[in-house]
Amino acid sequence: MNQATQHIDVSRNTFDEVMVPVFAPAPFIPVKALGSRVWDSEGREYIDLSGGIAVTAVGHSHAELLQVLHEQGDALWHVSNGFTNQPVLRLAKKLTAATFADKVFFANSGAEANEAALKLARRVGHDRAGAEKHEIISFEQAFHGRTLFTVSVGGQPKYTEGFGPLPGGITHLPYNDIEAARAAISARTCAVIVEPVQGEGGVIPARREFLQALRELCDQHGAVLIFDEVQTGVGRSGALYAYMEYGVTPDILTTAKALGNGFPIGAMLTTDAFAQHFPVGAHGSTYGGNPLGAAIAEKVLDIINLPSVLEGVKRKHARIVAGLARINETYRVFGEVRGLGLLIGAEMSEAFKGRAKEIVTLGAKHGVMLLIAGPSVVRFAPSLLIPEADLDTGLARLEAAVAEFVETPAAAAK
Ligand SMILES: *Cc1c(COP(=O)(O)O)cnc(C)c1O
Numbered sequence: 356m357n358q359a360t361q362h363i364d365v366s367r368n369t370f371d372e373v374m375v376p377v378f379a380p381a382p383f384i385p386v387k388a389l390g391s392r393v394w395d396s397e398g399r400e401y402i403d404l405s406g407g408i409a410v411t412a413v414g415h416s417h418a419e420l421l422q423v424l425h426e427q428g429d430a431l432w433h434v435s436n437g438f439t440n441q442p443v444l445r446l447a448k449k450l451t452a453a454t455f456a457d458k459v460f461f462a463n464s465g466a467e468a469n470e471a472a473l474k475l476a477r478r479v480g481h482d483r484a485g486a487e488k489h490e491i492i493s494f495e496q497a498f499h500g501r502t503l504f505t506v507s508v509g510g511q512p513k514y515t516e517g518f519g520p521l522p523g524g525i526t527h528l529p530y531n532d533i534e535a536a537r538a539a540i541s542a543r544t545c546a547v548i549v550e551p552v553q554g555e556g557g558v559i560p561a562r563r564e565f566l567q568a569l570r571e572l573c574d575q576h577g578a579v580l581i582f583d584e585v586q587t588g589v590g591r592s593g594a595l596y597a598y599m600e601y602g603v604t605p606d607i608l609t610t611a612k613a614l615g616n617g618f619p620i621g622a623m624l625t626t627d628a629f630a631q632h633f634p635v636g637a638h639g640s641t642y643g644g645n646p647l648g649a650a651i652a653e654k655v656l657d658i659i660n661l662p663s664v665l666e667g668v669k670r671k672h673a674r675i676v677a678g679l680a681r682i683n684e685t686y687r688v689f690g691e692v693r694g695l696g697l698l699i700g701a702e703m704s705e706a707f708k709g710r711a712k713e714i715v716t717l718g719a720k721h722g723v724m725l726l727i728a729g730p731s732v733v734r735f736a737p738s739l740l741i742p743e744a745d746l747d748t749g750l751a752r753l754e755a756a757v758a759e760f761v762e763t764p765a766a767a768a769k
Pocket residue numbers: 463464465466467469498499500501550554555583584585586587611612
């Protein structure tokens with residue numbers, strides 16, 4: 356520890372003093388984690404069913420990742436894209452070998468991967484058919500990141516409020532509505548961007564026929580089909596990417612979150628034909644594909660892309676769904692439980708609509724870290740490697756939280 360960290364006392368109150376208030380973090384401060392357990396500054400233990408928002412897919416402080424971090428840290432962190440590096444080339448080889456893609460562009464986050472995808476789609480439309488072919492189709496409740504372009508493409512109006520003028524040429528359609536897509540996609544459409552499971556929007560899986568219809572419509576109108584797999588990717592769905600589970604292949608796929616297990620990295624995957632529309636200088640990033648991040652992501656892929664791990668994801672999905680059903684038999688707090696693999700949403704039942712956040716707050720009190728996905732959905736996105744015993748402990752702590760929740764009148768809630 357350096358001098359500065361030794362001599363500055365910090366607490367949760369420090370957040371309100373010195374941080375731009377765009378977040379409202381929990382009252383406790385995590386300081387240590389291993390696997391699917393986290394400890395806060397008071398020494399209290401939590402089971403982590405939130406996975407850093409679908410990020411820590413191989414758990415915290417994974418020994419092999421720590422080893423790669425140290426080894427690559429010793430060897431080479433950063434040289435810029437004026438040079439290539441061995442880890443990024445190996446990572447690109449592995450990503451293209453494992454997917455439909457031939458080419459990869461690296462960025463540092465999901466939003467940046469989507470920014471690259473949307474810019475590429477605009478460029479393809481422009482090159483092939485002229486400036487008229489620029490319309491982007493996306494879906495209500497979609498989430499694609501927080502840059503101005505990606506919030507504009509996203510389908511949650513509260514995220515664009517007060518940021519105008521916004522980029523134009525974007526149309527939002529109802530999700531899972533084939534007829535609306537058929538009516539809207541035209542020769543002017545350059546891209547359709549869709550999450551195979553809407554994550555932030557409430558853990559809503561696409562219907563297979565919907566994705567199939569989007570694929571057909573894009574082919575028919577010469578539009579690029581983009582799957583935003585930032586949340587569903589890297590094994591979370593029970594396949595390496597959810598498109599494999601659905602059997603519908605996009606032209607561009609974006610991946611981030613779990614790819615670095617918490618080290619910031621994102622990637623846009625595409626085919627040779629589309630990659631050609633991004634010649635030297637058309638797009639870029641200072642850090643994207645740096646050796647440290649790439650080495651870590653390469654190891655993450657090695658750990659996750661195994662049949663045993665992916666089968667484990669499906670087994671644990673069933674275990675969580677069964678656990679939630681048991682809790683619900685007693686307490687009747689949840690309505691529909693949905694999702695794929697280890698991305699699961701439990702919708703609050705009619706009597707408890709809008710109160711998902713209270714479950715998360717009480718969960719922390721009882722030693723389990725949870726997420727929401729909108730006001731009425733409790734979301735689970737644990738490590739894909741979470742031991743079943745930890746899963747059971749986490750569910751038992753959730754049950755204790757739910758028991759306290761049903762005793763709490765809505766009016767008492769903040
Ligand atoms: C989290 C998320 C993003 C944004 O990723 P950042 O790394 O926060 O920029 C984009 N799309 C989806 C589907 C996401 O879940």
